[in-house]
Amino acid sequence: MSVTATTEPSGGSARRAVRPAPDQPKGGAARKKRRPPMGAPGIGWIAPGFILSVGLIYFCIVYSGYIATLDWDGMSPVRKSVGLDNFTNALTNKLFWGALRHTVIFYVCTFLGQTVIGFIFAALLQSKIKLAVVYKVLVFIPVVIAPAIMAPVHRIIFATDGTLNSFLRAIGLGHFAQPWLSQTSTALWVVILVQIWTSVGFGFILFFAAMGQIEPEVLEAARIDGAGNIRVLWSVVLPDVRGTVVVLAILNAIGSLKLFDFPYLLTAAGPAYSTDFLGTYIYRETAVMGHVGYAAALSLLLLVLAVGMSIIMSARGRERDKRKAVEADA
Amino acid sequence: MRTALRFRTVVAVAAAAALTITVAACSDSKDAATGDGTAATATGEGGDSGGSGADAASPDTASSVTGEVAWWGWTPDKDVGDNYITEFNKVYPNIKVTFKNFENTQYKPSLRAALAAGEGPDVWNVAPGGDTGGVVLYADYVEDLTQLATNWLGADFATKWTPGFSSNLTLDGKLTGAPLGGVAAGFLWINQTLFDQYGLSAPTTLDEWVDVCKTFADNGIICYGLGSGGGQTFASELLRVVLNSIDPDFFLQACQGKREWNEPIMVQAIEIMRQMQADGIIEQDTVGKIHYPDSNNDFMSQRAAMNSMGTWYAQYSRKSSAIASMEAAGVSNPEPFVMVPIMFPNLAGNDWTPQLFAEVDYGLAVNKDSKNKEAAEIFVAWLTMTEEGSRTVMNALDLTPSLVGVEADWDKVDLVDNAVQKPAIQELFGEVEKIAQVESRQKLQTAETLQALVVGVEQILGTNVDAQAIADQIQADATVSPLQP
Structure with missing residues (x-):
């Protein structure tokens, strides 16, 4: 918080040179340090990526869970529900x-x-x-x-x-x-x-x-x-x-x-x-x-x-x- | 305030877009499940537009049609497919066709994914059954070609094709593909040049075959190239040959469930195959090799003297195809050799030698959601329903054309040795028309049966597992799917 002041030699016009200390933000000590916003706007910036990645992963997991209850070849419009048979068949295979x-x-x-x-x-x-x-x-x-x-x-x-x-x-x-x-x-x-x-x-x-x-x-x-x-x-x-x-x-x-x-x-x-x-x-x-x-x-x-x-x-x-x-x- | 609002709008739009992309990426279109086809037109998955084939292309107006057609197949080879297209374009220059050839094992995964995504080709190969191109795998996506065949061949179109060819590509009354040609397997191709070089004759008995193989082995040549690994079905074709040499009816009956795979005849066949391996006919590391490309390359580079491919291998009797395939097998500046078909030797000591088996190989299906459907239909019709198209197929020596009575234009077929190969190939192809089976093996074999036989052969030739145990396992796996234990 030190402010360096120099005084011109007597006879000269007084001029104050103000140089902020290294630990002081420019603009003077009186200003409060602004904190970067961390609230809703920050979340907004990451939302697309967050929704894309998490949505992609979790939606697909849930969707796989649905498919896992079907007897389906992946293409046919006919999807027969078989409950948990696929799981029991896997565990006994x-x-x-x-x-x-x-x-x-x-x-x-x-x-x-x-x-x-x-x-x-x-x-x-x-x-x-x-x-x-x-x-x-x-x-x-x-x-x-x-x-x-x-x-x-x-x-x-x-x-x-x-x-x-x-x-x-x-x-x-x-x-x-x-x-x-x-x-x-x-x-x-x-x-x-x-x-x-x-x-x-x-x-x-x-x-x-x-x-x-x-x-x-x-x-x-x-x-x-x-x-x-x-x-x-x-x-x-x-x-x-x-x-x-x-x-x-x-x-x-x-x-x-x-x-x-x-x-x-x-x-x-x-x-x-x-x-x-x-x-x-x-x-x-x-x-x-x-x-x-x-x-x-x-x-x-x-x-x-x-x-x-x-x-x-x-x-x-x-x-x-x-x-x-x-x-x-x- | 305005900035904040705009920012929130951007975020909301981005979030909505992200969610939409997510759902779209994961979803395989619910509409496919409903079968109503309402959304299928947009996704390319269904829809009934033109499904009945009522507005099929006609020969009368074909010359004025333009368009671009994408054709996918696991066969023929690229140069043969491109030659078909070249000949087609001499008649229909305004229709551009591109052919994409896939490895057998990559065909189904690629095509299924493309069709499910609405990005399938306009034309693709379908087979009566089997794991690669079986019609049942793609039936929901194909145009019914009945009207097309009627337009080009008349209402009795089925009689214009080799018996059984169209019926084996018909599913629930729908002609899923126009048969391009027939194929036969269950015989051997031999490198006559090598046989002559070592003074050998084609073997007719198992003992003669052992002697032939000993001579080749002494000279550092693989006698009989057979790749049994990689999940391919070529080695199970040998099993069928061995079974046929014991009882010609067993294989198809077992496919139909009329016989059991673990009957004594199967055990006998397994023991014959193991004896063939012990005697040096089948390679010791046959299971470590994949028929395509390993054994194919062995034969085409003359490292192997025999191979059990089908009629499609006749194309390599042509100089140009032989050179191309030898180069593909790693031979620089190749000198084409003379290859000829022979029947399998008598393997079981019975009074007969195993007969070859023939049926329609594949047909060409048209995507019912193709944007160039008329052009696609004209290409298919020309290849499968016109005499000049069928002759082009015959000239390639890849298939016997579906249209009956079409002969090759032998003057245009550049065989390596015309005197030796022409009569042998004519005889072979003549047999296909005679013995083509109405009961298609491809159609009768389920994916489970195919897989069971493939793994069974791997066990026969790669393990010491008891023969009866292998037969029992084939019986169990061939009839039991994961959902029906």
Whole structure:
């Protein structure tokens, strides 16, 4: 609130130069600071987008709920109401439970793969190694390549006369060569492997960023206390990047539930439904079989699963935060 | 005050617009459910305008009609479809037709979405049944072509077409599509050039087939290209051939529910197919391959010596089509090879070899809400109801034309080896007219049955699941839909 006043040397005309202090708004201290409007006009500005997005989502959910009570092929003017039959049929259908089982296996494996490998890559590249930027790019490139481009390449790699089997034969391991995508026993693992390969870069980049936030003094203190590399990673770095692990867990869970691209492009959910997921199941029932009502019921079950899982994970996260806060206070 | 009012008005209008867009985006038009067609004209989903076909195009006035027609299909190949259009435009230059070809698996989802959105094509392919173009899938959107056929062929139009062709495209008394041509499957195409190169003859028994395959395998060539994966139905056609070789009546009877899919004959067929795989006739990773494009590319690039496609494959006997399809299969500067049709060898050791099966392949439907309906009808009528249109179809060697008694203009058909291929193809196409079935397999198979057979074949050739268990599963899935457990 200081006002700097200078007086002209005597004899001159008095002139006051007024310069507002840095913390004072122009116009003088007497004016009150105006607050940006946050009432009805603000809501008005966001209303179109809000109505569009929320309306689109919730209206479609409600509408799907209506369709889920119909026996309808999606085109015919004849829509037969079947009540909750579509839901009971889904819950008693082995294909639904098979798709769910594949989803769980897929989730566990891809989450572990992405987390462990991403963490190791990030740790390695945090150390001073040559050509680190090149390695970062190489690890991250699969994340940005479209599945539609990668899937045909992997179909060639895992074909009976493909790259992998040729490599195995070349190094004398020909007896391990398999028709990888043609067997129910191996097809799911190929899909999982391809997904891990694709997503490791994403885990890596999150871990790399998180590790960059760790105070060097903490690491230095651990070193002074005699901790080796493994011990530092396990006891210092990993606890500090636990938030990243939780983020990956949630993202992987959501991604697994809505998975469609790789199972469809690599194996078309086969052979014999061995790589069928909820996404491919819903697509097949809708587009191929024409059971749109049944597929809508499946979609709602998928929604319930996704929301339920998000609630559980968020609740677990809050509990952990509370626990940590209590520990910190103690 | 005025500014505030204007702002509120803008917000209100924006909100209303957003809500309208939301509802419109999610809704699939309630009016479709009412079936009254009142809103259908606007959405392109229905309406009875012209549905009876009473104002169908006539040959008398066709020459003065202009318009643009969009045609969608999963077949023929783009070059063949474009050739049909070129020939059509020689007669009707004022009607512009564009053809869009889809992969089999993408056709139904694309067309259903377009029709539901009121943005469907003017003309599209329909089949008697099946999962791709079955008439029942699109019947609500098609014009009844009875009057059109009457105008161009007379009241007895059905007799002008191969028997069964029009009836298999008729639904509830409505001619949903004009049959373009017939197709036959249940036989093999062989690369005669490769057979000659290795001194081999077409096999007639299972043992001979094993020997042929051994020779090809020793030379790094796939013997019999068969893709069983990807949800396509080609491998279930092989299952039908094997079943026919045991009991020619079983397959259609099982489709009709007169026989059970888990009868001993099915188990026997499964064991024959597995033996064919164990003997090296069927590839080990057949389930990892998709017939189109994988096995097609194997054959067209001469990596495979045999393939079980249908009559539509005859088009690749033509030099120009062979070169185009070989290039599409990844061959640079291709030298077209000689391909000829042969019957399947005797697979079950009976006294007969399995016969091919034939029926109408597809017809052309006209969108009853097309803005260029008259032009669309003229295009359809010319291809399916005139001799010159039918000859164009025949010359392409893609289908046997629906109109009876039409011969190819063989002088215009540029076969790779006229002496070898012409008699073989003439014989094959002649058979279609003779044996075309009134009971359409496509029409009899439900989506559930097709899916059950596709998955069953994947289990046969990709797993060690017990044969009886596979047959039981096919029986269960073929007859049970999710709503009728």
